[in-house]
Amino acid sequence: MTELLDVRDGTDPGTSVAVLDVDDLNVRFPTSDGVVHAVRGVSYRLQPGEVLGIVGESGSGKSVTSMAVMGLLGKSARVTGSIKFRGRELLGMGDRDMSGVRGRGIAMVFQDPMTSLNPVYKIGHQLAEALQTHVPDMSDDDARRRSLELLDLVGIPDAKQRVDQYPHEFSGGMRQRVVIAIAMANQPDVIIADEPTTALDVTVQAQVLDVLRAAQRETHSAIVLITHDLGVVAGMADRVMVMYAGRPVELGSVEDIYYRPRMPYTVGLLGSLPRVDIGERQRLTPIQGSPPSLLNLPPGCPFTPRCPMSRPNCETEEPLFRSVGAEHGAACHYSEELRDLEHSAEIFDVTSTDAGLPSDDGPQAIDPLKDGPVGSTPEPPRDDDDGARIPTSELGTPAGDRPHLEAPANEGPGYQ
Amino acid sequence: MTTTAERTPGPDDDLIMKVTDVEKYFPIMSKGVIRHHVGDVKAVDGISFNLRRNETLGLVGESGCGKSTTGRALLHLQPATAGSIVFDGHELTTLSQRAMRPLRRDIQIVFQDPYASLDPRMPVNSIVGEAMRIHGLWNKESTERIRVLLGLVGLNPEHGNRFPHEFSGGQRQRIGIARALALEPKVLVLDEPVSALDVSIQAGVINLLEDLKNRLGLAYIFIAHDLSVVRHISDRVAVMYLGKIVEIADTSELFERPAHPYTQSLLSAIPLPDPRRERARERILLTGDVPSPANPPSGCRFRTRCPKFANQLDDSQREQCVNEIPALDDRGMGHDVACHYAEVVDILA
Numbered sequence A: 001m002t003e004l005l006d007v008r009d010g011t012d013p014g015t016s017v018a019v020l021d022v023d024d025l026n027v028r029f030p031t032s033d034g035v036v037h038a039v040r041g042v043s044y045r046l047q048p049g050e051v052l053g054i055v056g057e058s059g060s061g062k063s064v065t066s067m068a069v070m071g072l073l074g075k076s077a078r079v080t081g082s083i084k085f086r087g088r089e090l091l092g093m094g095d096r097d098m099s100g101v102r103g104r105g106i107a108m109v110f111q112d113p114m115t116s117l118n119p120v121y122k123i124g125h126q127l128a129e130a131l132q133t134h135v136p137d138m139s140d141d142d143a144r145r146r147s148l149e150l151l152d153l154v155g156i157p158d159a160k161q162r163v164d165q166y167p168h169e170f171s172g173g174m175r176q177r178v179v180i181a182i183a184m185a186n187q188p189d190v191i192i193a194d195e196p197t198t199a200l201d202v203t204v205q206a207q208v209l210d211v212l213r214a215a216q217r218e219t220h221s222a223i224v225l226i227t228h229d230l231g232v233v234a235g236m237a238d239r240v241m242v243m244y245a246g247r248p249v250e251l252g253s254v255e256d257i258y259y260r261p262r263m264p265y266t267v268g269l270l271g272s273l274p275r276v277d278i279g280e281r282q283r284l285t286p287i288q289g290s291p292p293s294l295l296n297l298p299p300g301c302p303f304t305p306r307c308p309m310s311r312p313n314c315e316t317e318e319p320l321f322r323s324v325g326a327e328h329g330a331a332c333h334y335s336e337e338l339r340d341l342e343h344s345a346e347i348f349d350v351t352s353t354d355a356g357l358p359s360d361d362g363p364q365a366i367d368p369l370k371d372g373p374v375g376s377t378p379e380p381p382r383d384d385d386d387g388a389r390i391p392t393s394e395l396g397t398p399a400g401d402r403p404h405l406e407a408p409a410n411e412g413p414g415y416q
Numbered sequence B: 001m002t003t004t005a006e007r008t009p010g011p012d013d014d015l016i017m018k019v020t021d022v023e024k025y026f027p028i029m030s031k032g033v034i035r036h037h038v039g040d041v042k043a044v045d046g047i048s049f050n051l052r053r054n055e056t057l058g059l060v061g062e063s064g065c066g067k068s069t070t071g072r073a074l075l076h077l078q079p080a081t082a083g084s085i086v087f088d089g090h091e092l093t094t095l096s097q098r099a100m101r102p103l104r105r106d107i108q109i110v111f112q113d114p115y116a117s118l119d120p121r122m123p124v125n126s127i128v129g130e131a132m133r134i135h136g137l138w139n140k141e142s143t144e145r146i147r148v149l150l151g152l153v154g155l156n157p158e159h160g161n162r163f164p165h166e167f168s169g170g171q172r173q174r175i176g177i178a179r180a181l182a183l184e185p186k187v188l189v190l191d192e193p194v195s196a197l198d199v200s201i202q203a204g205v206i207n208l209l210e211d212l213k214n215r216l217g218l219a220y221i222f223i224a225h226d227l228s229v230v231r232h233i234s235d236r237v238a239v240m241y242l243g244k245i246v247e248i249a250d251t252s253e254l255f256e257r258p259a260h261p262y263t264q265s266l267l268s269a270i271p272l273p274d275p276r277r278e279r280a281r282e283r284i285l286l287t288g289d290v291p292s293p294a295n296p297p298s299g300c301r302f303r304t305r306c307p308k309f310a311n312q313l314d315d316s317q318r319e320q321c322v323n324e325i326p327a328l329d330d331r332g333m334g335h336d337v338a339c340h341y342a343e344v345v346d347i348l349a
């Protein structure tokens, strides 16, 4: 069962019809401090029309992976592996061929819409330019007509007027819709959206996501959606890839990831989320510590210092990415033990401390609040003037003697 | 003067702060040699609420609705231009900065950005101890007290001589919290304290804030745009739109029985991290953008985006929305809501 099945999409590599096939992608940045190994063996296969969500902590390599696919990394980046777009290898492709792929083949939407928009040109000009770059014989009239259609489609009101305005006359949400319209302009096979709604208010985010769905219906593009918002992924993605320290640690259908996670990091991520749809107050289960530096990463599982399930061999052997179910894979020596997990609090603490330094080996260097009986949290003092002060009895008490602040372990959130 | 503030239940001696009709306008000046006052950004436009001891009041709303301005007005950092803020028996709005000083100890603030808000050249011990020195409270026990404070916020007291850059984002936020607690405040204004953090790290800081509140009997004004976090941590929640509170209620009441169309749209827009539930939901999509606070719509400020106004009301009802500012009142739903046609809809069921 621990065979290295090809779980990237559950199909046999030989028969795959993937639009995008990324295999063992590695990206290294030489810096004055040493080599930053930012992407360490990313593989995924994107089927036509599917939405792949990529989630993971800040710095886990989500953006660098996508920039590599787009050929947008600087000259200093050392990229190895393979990136095939409709069977054609993109790595090592010349600039001219690559700019042909960008836009018409693969389009990109960034968090900041002004990355893609030019402040000195009218919106209509920028749309027409995108259209005519790829279809040079498109007439100006046709380009304008199509631009108006696209602006309509992404829900820009009064498109006829708006098309002759400049980006600064648009709000953030409207600019992002224009960027989506430009991305759609040539019906690309793949749209890579890197945190497309992160800078937007939640009501505007809902509008933009709706537009992205509409864009997909219209173009049948496959979408790679990078976001730190597990709610957005839950609503949009067919499959989800969880990244940690530069590599995928879990990949599966959206249901597998949310209801049957098999990698402790995924479990921890889900258990950290407060839920707006669950009434009773539940204690969260944070992941202590912080992600490792990608400069001189030590051997072993990179999650070891933060993992409540880690054992000695985790420190020496980095787990392979293995199949844990149909079209579901994870990189953990002990993912089998998570099979019947119902609750993140079964493995993670409901702690409130974070005492290690990022450079330390583990986050548990000292945990001054952790001793003492469970549930002995004192009643908060209320009425007198000193009530709101730190009780004097606590001042000068040795750290270890103070009462335990954790709630009982069974209060963490579940998955369903 | 409205009497909204008095309507909140609970005995009065339990109040630590009473905010009544507070306004904060920023003047807009004309360009040119002689600058004229040509208008105002009405960042906060008449808000009233109470804060009780040991209570967490969540303040939510979208970017620019006036949350941070409210927070700064409560601390008298940017004094209100009208209205009254009574803190523990003292009227703050008329105090000089000097007279405010002894009260500063009691109301502290924690900012969003854990990178920008700590002086990179100072070791953590000095950052946490600085306020004690400024307020002339430094004594021979202070060193030990800093250790206790660091332990209290879940950091290792041994790390007090390290510099901010040696800590992770979540840990820096803990340092900011330790600094705010150094003077033993009664009220902590937390302005987006976890918004810049990754979720796995944010959870630890949320747990910490809950523990500190229970343990020290603090009251929090918790400012955030993330309603999941706000539901998790707050006892009561006020929803702001364009400088006004549009709905305020106990947390479970607000999330289970929202009555303002804006609150309802906000709740419906939050993506749920649960694929089956998320896909089964119906969304109330708002159209358009938030209007400028320099020139807010007449009557109800939400009317330009209100789905109820657009789809459910007849012309004479709309006229009321256009002409009459809806007061923040209990309209028979058991909590205060500022909508002429308020109606409870369970969005998250």
Ligand SMILES: Nc1ncnc2c1ncn2[C@@H]1O[C@H](COP(=O)(O)OP(=O)(O)OP(=O)(O)O)[C@@H](O)[C@H]1O
Residues within 6 Å of the ligand: A029, A031, A036, A038, A056, A057, A058, A059, A060, A061, A062, A063, A064, A065, A228, A294
């Ligand atoms: N040009 C570069 N030189 C050196 N290191 C780099 C460079 N670009 C990125 N990195 C490093 O590569 C790692 C991965 O970065 P990346 O931007 O992909 O993270 P991410 O997952 O997109 O994070 P976020 O959620 O914050 O956007 C980080 O540690 C980053 O510091």
Ligand SMILES: Nc1ncnc2c1ncn2[C@@H]1O[C@H](COP(=O)(O)OP(=O)(O)OP(=O)(O)O)[C@@H](O)[C@H]1O
Residues within 6 Å of the ligand: B026, B041, B042, B043, B061, B062, B063, B064, B065, B066, B067, B068, B069, B070, B225, B293
């Ligand atoms: N010093 C100032 N001068 C002029 N206008 C200001 C000033 N400070 C804030 N504003 C305006 O007041 C309004 C409210 O701003 P505020 O920062 O309170 O919003 P917020 O709710 O905290 O938003 P965010 O979620 O983006 O932090 C905004 O329109 C802002 O542009």
Ligand code: SF4
Residues within 6 Å of the ligand: A263, A264, A265, A301, A302, A303, A304, A307, A308, A309, A310, A311, A314, A319, A331, A332, A333, A334, A335
């Ligand atoms: S391999 Fe070991 S350290 Fe890594 S996630 Fe699995 S149990 Fe934890």
Ligand code: SF4
Residues within 6 Å of the ligand: B260, B261, B262, B300, B301, B302, B303, B304, B306, B307, B308, B309, B321, B326, B338, B339, B340, B341, B342
């Ligand atoms: S008063 Fe009218 S416009 Fe305002 S929220 Fe209520 S229904 Fe909508």
Ligand SMILES: [Mg+2]
Residues within 6 Å of the ligand: A062, A063, A064, A194
């Ligand atoms: Mg990124």
Ligand SMILES: [Mg+2]
Residues within 6 Å of the ligand: B067, B068, B069
């Ligand atoms: Mg703010």
